[in-house]
Amino acid sequence: xxxxxxxxxxxxxxxxxxxxxxxxxxxxxxxxxxxxxxxxxxxxxxxxxxxxxxxxxxxxxxxxxxxxxxxxxxxxxxxxxxxxxxxxxxxxxxxxxxxxxxxxxxxxxxxxxxxxxxxxxxxxxxxxxxxxxxxxxxxxxxxxxxxxxxxxxxxxxxxxxxxxxxxxxxxxxxxxxxxxxxxxxxxxxxxxxxxxxxxxxxxxxxxxxxxxxxxxxxxxxxxxxxxxxxxxxxxxxxxxxxxxxxxxxxxxxxxxxxxxxxxxxxxxxxxxxxxxxxxxxxxxxxxxxxxxxxxxxxxxxxxxxxxxxxxxxxxxxxxxxxxxxxxxxxxxxxxxxxxxxxxxxxxxxxxxxxxxxxxxxxxxxxxxxxxxxxxxxxxxxxxxxxxxxxxxxxxxxxxxxxxxxxxxxxxxxxxxxxxxxxxxxxxxxxxxxxxxxxxxxxxxxxxxxxxxxxxxxxxxxxxxxxxxxxxxxxxxxxxxxxxxxxxxxxxxxxxxxxxxxxxxxxxxxxxxxxxxxx
Amino acid sequence: xxxxxxxxxxxxxxxxxxxxxxxxxxxxxxxxxxxxxxxxxxxxxxxxxxxxxxxxxxxxxxxxxxxxxxxxxxxxxxxxxxxxxxxxxxxxxxxxxxxxxxxxxxxxxxxxxxxxxxxxxxxxxxxxxxxxxxxxxxxxxxxxxxxxxxxxxxxxxxxxxxxxxxxxxxxxxxxxxxxxxxxxxxxxxxxxxxxxxxxxxxxxxxxxxxxxxxxxxxxxxxxxxxxxxxxxxxxxxxxxxxxxxxxxxxxxxxxxxxxxxxxxxxxxxxxxxxxxxxxxxxxxxxxxxxxxxxxxxxxxxxxxxxxxxxxxxxxxxxxxxxxxxxxxxxxxxxxxxxxxxxx
Numbered sequence: 001x002x003x004x005x006x007x008x009x010x011x012x013x014x015x016x017x018x019x020x021x022x023x024x025x026x027x028x029x030x031x032x033x034x035x036x037x038x039x040x041x042x043x044x045x046x047x048x049x050x051x052x053x054x055x056x057x058x059x060x061x062x063x064x065x066x067x068x069x070x071x072x073x074x075x076x077x078x079x080x081x082x083x084x085x086x087x088x089x090x091x092x093x094x095x096x097x098x099x100x101x102x103x104x105x106x107x108x109x110x111x112x113x114x115x116x117x118x119x120x121x122x123x124x125x126x127x128x129x130x131x132x133x134x135x136x137x138x139x140x141x142x143x144x145x146x147x148x149x150x151x152x153x154x155x156x157x158x159x160x161x162x163x164x165x166x167x168x169x170x171x172x173x174x175x176x177x178x179x180x181x182x183x184x185x186x187x188x189x190x191x192x193x194x195x196x197x198x199x200x201x202x203x204x205x206x207x208x209x210x211x212x213x214x215x216x217x218x219x220x221x222x223x224x225x226x227x228x229x230x231x232x233x234x235x236x237x238x239x240x241x242x243x244x245x246x247x248x249x250x251x252x253x254x255x256x257x258x259x260x261x262x263x264x265x266x267x268x269x270x271x272x273x274x275x276x277x278x279x280x281x282x283x284x285x286x287x288x289x290x291x292x293x294x295x296x297x298x299x300x301x302x303x304x305x306x307x308x309x310x311x312x313x314x315x316x317x318x319x320x321x322x323x324x325x326x327x328x329x330x331x332x333x334x335x336x337x338x339x340x341x342x343x344x345x346x347x348x349x350x351x352x353x354x355x356x357x358x359x360x361x362x363x364x365x366x367x368x369x370x371x372x373x374x375x376x377x378x379x380x381x382x383x384x385x386x387x388x389x390x391x392x393x394x395x396x397x398x399x400x401x402x403x404x405x406x407x408x409x410x411x412x413x414x415x416x417x418x419x420x421x422x423x424x425x426x427x428x429x430x431x432x433x434x435x436x437x438x439x440x441x442x443x444x445x446x447x448x449x450x451x452x453x454x455x456x457x458x459x460x461x462x463x464x465x466x467x468x469x470x471x472x473x474x475x476x477x478x479x480x481x482x483x484x485x486x487x488x489x490x491x492x493x494x495x496x497x498x499x500x501x502x503x504x505x506x507x508x509x510x511x512x513x514x515x516x517x518x
Numbered sequence: 519x520x521x522x523x524x525x526x527x528x529x530x531x532x533x534x535x536x537x538x539x540x541x542x543x544x545x546x547x548x549x550x551x552x553x554x555x556x557x558x559x560x561x562x563x564x565x566x567x568x569x570x571x572x573x574x575x576x577x578x579x580x581x582x583x584x585x586x587x588x589x590x591x592x593x594x595x596x597x598x599x600x601x602x603x604x605x606x607x608x609x610x611x612x613x614x615x616x617x618x619x620x621x622x623x624x625x626x627x628x629x630x631x632x633x634x635x636x637x638x639x640x641x642x643x644x645x646x647x648x649x650x651x652x653x654x655x656x657x658x659x660x661x662x663x664x665x666x667x668x669x670x671x672x673x674x675x676x677x678x679x680x681x682x683x684x685x686x687x688x689x690x691x692x693x694x695x696x697x698x699x700x701x702x703x704x705x706x707x708x709x710x711x712x713x714x715x716x717x718x719x720x721x722x723x724x725x726x727x728x729x730x731x732x733x734x735x736x737x738x739x740x741x742x743x744x745x746x747x748x749x750x751x752x753x754x755x756x757x758x759x760x761x762x763x764x765x766x767x768x769x770x771x772x773x774x775x776x777x778x779x780x781x782x783x784x785x786x787x788x789x790x791x792x793x794x795x796x797x798x799x800x801x802x803x804x805x806x807x808x809x810x811x812x813x814x815x816x817x818x819x820x821x822x823x824x825x826x827x828x829x830x831x832x833x834x835x836x837x838x839x840x841x842x843x844x845x846x847x848x849x850x851x852x853x854x855x856x857x858x859x860x861x
Binding site for chain 2: 082095096097098099101110111112116117118119120122
């Protein structure tokens with residue numbers, strides 16, 4: 001059980017690691033070193049190079065330069081899966097459990113028996129599974145089907161499986177993203193127990209609070225580079241957030257400006273009161289006035305995206321009311337939300353936004369097909385006219401209204417999605433990550449469009465975790481684990497907002513609100 | 519006859535209490551048609567005294583052999599997350615090509631090439647089957663073409679090949695080895711039934727107790743996870759496709775031997791019955807679920823319904839209607855017995 005661990009090298013030591021994908025530098029001279037039994041956190045904003053490091057550490061990718069050593073020995077050769085598994089275990093963000101099979105079989109997949117022609121002894125397999133689960137103190141029935149487990153139990157099974165190959169070092173890639181607060185607590189208890197058995201961790205999380213709770217050392221990556229490695233105790237929250245965001249000033253000045261607007265006295269167009277969705281968010285109340293852009297910030301598990309989708313009618317809340325321009329909206333139905341005057345820009349334009357092979361005109365008019373001709377007809381001429389007006393209004397760069405939407409650049413595709421949302425002339429525009437995957441210039445113009453919506457006397461709600469998206473807002477509400485925890489007026493600093501999204505509301509914020517239950 | 523259900527019949531003392539009820543139902547989803555079969559037997563007995571005679575039951579079983587072999591092949595393919603529509607053409611074209619290569623080039627109504635001796639008919643037939651599976655596998659796995667359309671194309675192509683080679687006629691002078699397998703009787707039971715039962719037993723055991731058998735479930739359930747666990751996904755799937763076509767070719771031998779001729783439309787339209795039997799037997803169209811025992815109960819259900827109706831004096835013109843009706847009724851039954859959606 002207890003690992004005496006005499007004088008030994010670090011379980012993993014990577015130095016001078018660089019990796020390029022085409023023109024993109026994913027990692028540049030990065031390093032990391034994890035001591036035996038240590039719980040080491042790796043933090044950084046999106047695109048900092050964390051995922052690339054994980055695939056290099058697990059042998060899925062080869063670094064262009066640099067050295068990688070496990071317990072002082074060189075890393076195994078690239079294709080030698082078994083050797084890699086005996087050095088490093090990894091629990092990925094995406095589940096690698098097969099739902100239809102039992103827990104026991106999942107644990108010993110492709111090694112159920114010692115030889116290909118040797119019949120599997122299911123009894124022995126169950127015993128081995130029980131032993132393995134007991135060794136790591138996982139209370140799961142090995143005969144249960146994996147699909148009947150909770151997310152948390154599945155994660156424990158994956159951890160046990162990962163460790164069963166003999167590795168004493170495990171990488172956890174955002175293990176808490178899909179767990180609720182109590183599940184996170186139990187996961188942490190489990191990890192601490194494993195740590196006492198001598199297992200070392202590399203813990204990747206977007207929630208800094210968890211880093212402080214669990215880890216002894218933290219490494220920060222930013223823009224594909226190693227920034228700092230320090231004991232958690234020596235790096236306070238302010239310093240950590242600064243290391244993540246960088247202290248350099250902002251880039252180009254945007255064309256729009258937020259300051260000096262008199263928005264507060266507009267009539268309220270969107271009123272959300274006591275809205276709850278089981279297990280996602282709870283008792284959310286917010287207001288957006290005419291002429292106002294409101295930001296709804298929050299990290300992955302905060303529930304802000306789901307709240308946006310609820311407003312659009314994609315999800316049915318458990319309780320609460322939504323009122324648009326003084327009229328209550330029947331929740332949970334998209335046609336009602338559209339009729340009430342809510343325009344929606346979904347999170348992922350490829351999945352929820354566009355019909356890829358169809359034309360710009362068809363995509364832009366998808367929400368207003370009832371206005372394009374009598375008796376349910378859709379007249380091509382009216383569709384084209386409508387689309388051409390949208391193309392001109394939003395400055396969509398396209399060869400024409402009949403061009404396939406897949407041929408457009410990401411930014412222009414996103415404009416088509418926004419055009420579709422605006423086609424119904426909504427009172428409120430709800431945009432989830434409106435600049436997701438578009439280049440810097442398109443970003444400016446997309447956010448300018450959202451700003452214009454508000455300036456023309458309507459209101460907009462931007463649901464995002466991107467600081468650049470939120471800069472266009474008159475005020476920003478921050479959600480954490482399903483609750484609105486704080487609110488910032490325009491003029492917040494990056495550090496303040498990031499800290500609030502990571503669940504540290506104690507950091508000089510402006511308004512003492514609901515205390516996070518974390 | 520139910521090796522694959524063993525692993526689910528394990529005691530579950532450690533299952534937490536709230537989950538118990540769902541588990542019990544889910545575990546027996548492969549047995550959901552057994553009560554239906556029993557009810558059919560009772561009805562058959564009530565309808566006609568001729569039902570429970572060994573002649574009648576063996577007749578039903580003999581008629582079910584060829585269809586059940588196709589179902590066996592399709593089950594393996596479906597469990598590993600693929601589908602093969604061309605099986606119904608393989609059952610016809612493989613014997614035709616084998617016979618064409620073997621039969622002498624003169625002196626009969628159908629003239630072959632006479633390239634091989636008589637005894638080579640069965641190996642050649644199996645070889646043709648394996649080749650069809652290998653080509654399908656190449657198109658689907660190497661060229662990454664859509665499996666549904668590839669095998670739909672193969673279905674039509676192979677059917678056309680059969681018509682062209684046999685000049686659109688039935689071939690009545692089939693080799694003796696075919697006739698033997700189709701007509702021989704071992705210990706009073708047709709050889710085809712023995713062989714079929716043996717194949718189900720062996721394949722079912724492999725699925726239940728061999729690593730490579732379990733790999734099919736892993737691939738069909740989540741092929742990325744299977745790959746991550748070290749399973750060579752493409753190689754296993756290719757093997758399964760070849761095996762499937764091989765079994766279909768073998769079914770063709772039994773069918774040809776049984777009826778003593780190869781008709782031009784041998785196997786035509788069977789694929790609907792094959793899918794129906796497989797799915798009502800509890801094999802998922804999305805892969806990763808189901809057992810051969812369940813699939814077998816599916817075939818038997820379809821065959822028994824027709825038999826009982828015939829004995830009851832329902833005109834055979836209604837058979838097709840009844841077949842369709844029983845498929846839908848059986849689907850509804852297995853939907854609610856297993857408690858799972860069948861998307």
